[in-house]
Amino acid sequence: MIYENSEVILSVRDLRASVDGTEILKGVNLTVKAGEIHAIMGLNGSGKSTLSKVLAGHPDYDMTAGEITFKGQDIAELEPHDRATAGIFLAFQYPLEIPGVSNRDFLRVAYNAHRKARGEEELDVFDFDDLIEEKLDVVKMDAAFLDRSVNEGFSGGEKKRNEILQMALLEPTLAILDETDSGLDIDALKTVANGVNQLTRPDNAVVMITHYQRLLNYIVPDYVHVMAEGRIILTGGRELAEQLEAEGYEAILEQHKTEVAVS
Amino acid sequence: MTLQVSNSDPIAKSSPQQQRDNYLEALLSTVQQQGTPALPLSELRTRAVAIAREHGFPSPRQEDWSFTDLTPMLLVPFAAADAGAIAPPDLSLPELPEAAARLVFVNGHYSEALSHVGTRPTGVVVGNLGALYTGELKVKIDQRLGLSGNRHEMFAALNTAGFQDAALVWVPRHQTVDAPIHLVFVAIAGDRPVLSQPRCLVVAEPGSALTLVEEFYGIGESAHFSNSVSEIWVDEGAQVTHTRVQQEGSGTFHIGKTAITQGRDSTYHGTAISLGAHIARHHWEMDQTGPQTETQLNGLSAIAGRQTADTHSLIALHHPHGTANQLHKCLVDDSAHSIFNGKIWVPRAAQLTNASQLNRNLLLSNKGRIDTKPELDIVADNVKCAHGATVSQLDASEIFYLQSRGISADQAQRLLIYGFVMEILAKIPSTSLRDRLMPAVID
Numbered sequence: 001m002i003y004e005n006s007e008v009i010l011s012v013r014d015l016r017a018s019v020d021g022t023e024i025l026k027g028v029n030l031t032v033k034a035g036e037i038h039a040i041m042g043l044n045g046s047g048k049s050t051l052s053k054v055l056a057g058h059p060d061y062d063m064t065a066g067e068i069t070f071k072g073q074d075i076a077e078l079e080p081h082d083r084a085t086a087g088i089f090l091a092f093q094y095p096l097e098i099p100g101v102s103n104r105d106f107l108r109v110a111y112n113a114h115r116k117a118r119g120e121e122e123l124d125v126f127d128f129d130d131l132i133e134e135k136l137d138v139v140k141m142d143a144a145f146l147d148r149s150v151n152e153g154f155s156g157g158e159k160k161r162n163e164i165l166q167m168a169l170l171e172p173t174l175a176i177l178d179e180t181d182s183g184l185d186i187d188a189l190k191t192v193a194n195g196v197n198q199l200t201r202p203d204n205a206v207v208m209i210t211h212y213q214r215l216l217n218y219i220v221p222d223y224v225h226v227m228a229e230g231r232i233i234l235t236g237g238r239e240l241a242e243q244l245e246a247e248g249y250e251a252i253l254e255q256h257k258t259e260v261a262v263s
Numbered sequence: 264m265t266l267q268v269s270n271s272d273p274i275a276k277s278s279p280q281q282q283r284d285n286y287l288e289a290l291l292s293t294v295q296q297q298g299t300p301a302l303p304l305s306e307l308r309t310r311a312v313a314i315a316r317e318h319g320f321p322s323p324r325q326e327d328w329s330f331t332d333l334t335p336m337l338l339v340p341f342a343a344a345d346a347g348a349i350a351p352p353d354l355s356l357p358e359l360p361e362a363a364a365r366l367v368f369v370n371g372h373y374s375e376a377l378s379h380v381g382t383r384p385t386g387v388v389v390g391n392l393g394a395l396y397t398g399e400l401k402v403k404i405d406q407r408l409g410l411s412g413n414r415h416e417m418f419a420a421l422n423t424a425g426f427q428d429a430a431l432v433w434v435p436r437h438q439t440v441d442a443p444i445h446l447v448f449v450a451i452a453g454d455r456p457v458l459s460q461p462r463c464l465v466v467a468e469p470g471s472a473l474t475l476v477e478e479f480y481g482i483g484e485s486a487h488f489s490n491s492v493s494e495i496w497v498d499e500g501a502q503v504t505h506t507r508v509q510q511e512g513s514g515t516f517h518i519g520k521t522a523i524t525q526g527r528d529s530t531y532h533g534t535a536i537s538l539g540a541h542i543a544r545h546h547w548e549m550d551q552t553g554p555q556t557e558t559q560l561n562g563l564s565a566i567a568g569r570q571t572a573d574t575h576s577l578i579a580l581h582h583p584h585g586t587a588n589q590l591h592k593c594l595v596d597d598s599a600h601s602i603f604n605g606k607i608w609v610p611r612a613a614q615l616t617n618a619s620q621l622n623r624n625l626l627l628s629n630k631g632r633i634d635t636k637p638e639l640d641i642v643a644d645n646v647k648c649a650h651g652a653t654v655s656q657l658d659a660s661e662i663f664y665l666q667s668r669g670i671s672a673d674q675a676q677r678l679l680i681y682g683f684v685m686e687i688l689a690k691i692p693s694t695s696l697r698d699r700l701m702p703a704v705i706d
Contacts, residue, residue, distance in 0.1 A: 056667050057666075057667075058663055059659070059663065060659075079666070079671075079672070080663060080666035080667050081666040081667075081668075081669050081670055081671045081672070081675075083667075084666065084667055084668055084669035085669040089667075090667050092664065092667075095664070096658075096660060096661050096664040098661060098664075098665070098678070098679065098682050099682055099683075099686060100681065100682030100683055100684070100685040100686040100689075101678055101679075101681060101682035101685070106665075106668075106678070109670055109674070109678060110665075110668035110669050110670055113668070113669035113670050113671070113674070114669045117669065149682070166668060170668065170669065
């Protein structure tokens, strides 16, 4: 939802980033305000996943120019875990498996890291169990998942639900969902989308990165951005996604190039 | 560790082979002095001396010993451990509160004061061989002691040639012992280097069930030689769950053998944790004497500094329908060196065997070394067998995943290591033991 005069949560200015010396992001500009849902769409290789990783602070990506401010604070130099406790959450396209560590322990350690960062006392095992049982409802997850190793042997849909469970638990100010819809059947997609919708509030924001318009039927964006060649080249409302779906990326990109050339 | 080396020692001048021969003779004469008076086992001991001489002290040129060099041992003249080498009064032993009984041996000598044999179901024998080797039981012991497995090597023979006492656990037919039996072998490394020879004989008669926890626990950082043999008989339809923990001192040479003999339809689940010693070598051997056995070997070596931990396992199947699963993990830090050589032998008779073997290694430093050799030797043509080995470092993408959830890089590494070792520690049936070991493994 777009709110008048709401707080700017994320501001990205002329962001350039490279991996192994190859520049992937070539001047990204993006402003996300509290309450808003943004969708970033684009073809493979357009830089949209790189943008999500750079925002989360992945060490393989070098930010070479520009600035990222989160709630007014420059976060370019912050470690990934400090960005996380500051309120940035990245739902992974391919969530990692951590054999031997139970989901319950992982979630508790993560949750307590957030509490510690806020100067609050850590929750003990019992209080945490009460809290996490409550959160399971958001993604309709069975409690049995808590005692399995993190993502180990989970189906694609279960892994993505587990990501949203973490989001529900950690209550980020900015959630970046990197292709959360990829590999999901329609039922799983509905469950995941429904989970995200329950978590959106006037004081937080969601950036969805996706290849397909399908997800946007369930999580309705306020803004749709199109990325190509490391930049956001087009921004519009929800109708832009529909246009993309109807006409295809090629047509839109071609049209954009012509417009740029003419102007 | 401190090694006592004498420059005038004559063995220093002879050829390496001569040195090893002399060294073995010295060891044999030491253990014979210790063992002969303690137990009347002359026939068994004489045979063992011959076997030890036949195999000789291992040379690094032998394939089986190519990764674990025992040459540093040759510089240490190990003497017999005094029977009077009493544990210090402030000795804190590894506790297992839920144990039904505990037997404690200090440098190979039984300590009645530190042991408790509790109350046990009818017919269950728990005690030291020295006291129990008489009458009817003696006859039964003679049919088992020193007879499990048929793969001889020098160190087990050295133990047989002169062990002073042994832990004896005997569970009769169809009897179940619910709480674990706790065997603690304390190696006290003192002012002069001594040799201790822990020994145990465990017999689970047909249809019986037993949980065994064996701990090799060290005190002191100076040179010590701990040479153990554990024989475990899992008779027809019996079940044995066994945990072996080695936490000896940093100057100790630990060479241990666990020989398991499994009758038809029996189950053996073993977990071996190797944390201590300077050089630790564990021979873990299972011999199948009937069809449809189930065998699980889970191992974890967690080492650092200049430690060496070597596991040589052998699962020898001779009958059909056997199941064998092995997962062995090594966590290697600093300049430590881990070795895994696991063999599963499936001859023609062992049709319909279902076997898997996996060795996973996590290397935490640039200077550590890992040697791994999983081996499947299959002649039978209708079997399901798989094996493999992996060596890796902490995965940067896993660390980033945890960091992205607010967990610091340092804590993320610890969590990943925890996960790596937990897969094995979780197999230990005793929660109290698991909780006690976890900090020792992680640090």
